[in-house]
Amino acid sequence: MKAALSDLDSMTNSSTVSSQQAVHQQKMTIAIIGNPNTGKSTLFNQLSGGHAHIGNFPGVTVEKKVGSVTWEGRKLDLVDLPGTYSLAPRSIDEMLAVDVLLGRQKGVPRPDAIICIADASNLERNLYLFSQILDLSTPVVLVLNMCDLARSRGIEIDAAELSQRLGQPVVCTEAHHGKGIKELKAAILNIDPGSRHEVQQLFPESFYAERSQLREKLKSQQDESPPDFLIDRLLLDVGGYVESYFEHHTHNGLIEHLHAARTRLKESGCAVPATEARVRYGWSRELLKGVLHQPEVQQETASDKIDRWLTHPAFGFLFFIVLMFFVFQSVFTWAGPIMDQIEAAQTAVGGIVESFIAPGPLRSLLVDGVIAGVGGVLIFLPQIVILYFFIAVLEDSGYMARAAYIMDRLMRSLGLSGKSFIPLMSSYACAVPGIMATRVIENRHERLTTILVAPLMSCSARWPVYTLFIAAFIPNVVYFSLGDLSLISLQGIVLFAMSSIGAVIAVPVAWFLKRVCFKGDVAPFVMELPGYKWPSSRNVIYRVYSRGKSFVVKAGTLIFATSILIWAAGYFPGNHSEQFALQQQIETVDATVEKVEGQLEVAKGETSEQVESLEVQLKNLESTQSLLYERQNLVSSQLIENSYLGKAGHLIEPVVKPLGWDWKIGVGVIASFPAREVIISTLGTIYSLGGDVGEDDEGLIGSIRVATWPDGRKVFNVPVAISIMVFFALCAQCAATLMVMRRETNSWVWPVVSFTYMTTLAYLGALLSYQVGMMLI
């Protein structure tokens, strides 16, 4: 900032004074940081008024949340940093917070002030992070949140005295109720931007002597010596991110010097890393003496009483299963009707467009490309909203940590942790909200592993594919029934097998990723179990809204673009004039049929002659109608065969032949890249039924049953059906999932990895099922 100002000064020599005045009117940057579970996001929403710009920091998977506000004519940017217990970075993601606070992160100016939010009912531990923040010498406001909870536990804090001792403002808030926000705003506006305080030297002399030596050593190697804070981190964090950074970016024995320095510190009784915790906790205990009063004997809190049941070895587990079943069921059943309505609305809008525009490329683009594309995006929204509602409630109430606690042992056998359970379970409804839910996992590698296996869970989009092929080819043999209700049938077993195969395959995949790709990364499960509290409706609504919005805007545009591309590939380069003419004729005939039917209804009460003639007329019309439909289907199927998509299908036929597929299935698979269920309508089109068929369509089941190879052999049999189902169980044919993956990991690498490994697995799985199946029959 200073450099920029001096540039400005040299350019406009005469206006030095006015540009300095402008400094005071310049935007202030405020960073917000705190321990997890301190109500930081609630406070951020309160301060930003719920308007935040959400993006990603470049190169990391950390969400960038910036709220721009104007308080009393003063413009401020509030930067929300991820919740953390400490500023000792171990990964590139954790380094981000340090870089932002030190003003080293591109695109974010050095904060003029920091808001450190602490849980008032657990102040001693929360002050650990605060003590590290004080070392940055940036002005900081300490927020004691959840003061009401602290009071209810008999904890009393003398905030004025604390502020006096710290030399920094201290504000008590109850962010859930919006209490104390005004005072906090005033405290921030009171800060003199650019001021710096002297850093208190908590460590023994020997530590600072080593730091000076290390600084000299660094100076000899780098043009610019890093800030003291980073040198401290280099010394203190054994195996930390700063150490590994310098290991890769410096030479001349810096690391040897570092090791020697640490040995010297150990000999002088100041062994790292233990010193830091001892010093800072000692400082915080000393600081709170006489400031914080709490009852000698800590009584059992309401939260402890609830926990006796909810983390109980037997009852807690049962409650968890019932709760998960309820959430899962709700995502499925509540979303269903809304999804049907979105689909109906899509058809209705398509109908309106059709009534205004004559058949032609524009209409096809609008109806089959644009409207189908938008519908394809919106159809996911109900599930995302409902799932996110539950996740927000579970997280805000404090139950999420218990869920991770209960499931951890089981999930660890898959190489994951308890925190992966909810994202993976959600992926059974839809991988899109599932992947979005992985944000609760702080460890980067664990989160990536979860994201990569999430699309293997059998989502609801696979069901149409299973239903179609099971209904068409798996004999309905019932093994066990209760009256009319068949409890165990072959069809049921196949459906169950298909929906579990992905989860089964996910076990070795997760194991491989953890052991081979992300080796050496131990994710500690040291996790706080926060006290239970009522979820704040404002928080829940805000989170559901922002997730939904970011999905529609970010992933939506890309899914939409993919749908248009697939439409174009299926549309061009054919000559569609006959198809359009037929469509026009069909619409005219349809309208006439309707009219005649109406006349017939009226005539029924009149003379029988009239009825007869009308019935004849109707019969003629209907036969014309069916002829036209037949012709249109033939034309459509020829058009798709000759389109780029069809050509691609013929091109890949040699590749899919070992799976027992003909080019038509190949086309269906390519065309279903935007979404798996698209294969149904594509098969419908190719098997000349027109595009509008469902998975229960008797016509489609009938025509795939009789489809033949050119030599007359039947295309479909049981092994082919199984091979297609296995392929769809394992493949990554879902643009939405890949786009969300790209958004969440902030990189194209992971969607590409995911698509590649899943397609390979799907191909091998399909190959195996077909070849083995053919040997058996």
Next chain:
Amino acid sequence: MTLNQLIKGQIARIIEIKGEDAISIRLMEMGLIDGEQIQLLGKAPLGDPLEFAVRGYRLSLRLNEAKCVEVEII
């Protein structure tokens, strides 16, 4: 003895955190320091992880993490 050997309800005093790896650093950051009291509150359904009360808050640790903490019963 180590922290994983406590019986439900038992209170112990921390003697030392073994090791310098990510886990022991995290444990120290969470306030598990020599001299501090810690109580085992319960175990998850499969006996792992464990729930502790320390410095007035609730902390969950896996068995192998609890093994890094040397304690004595008070």
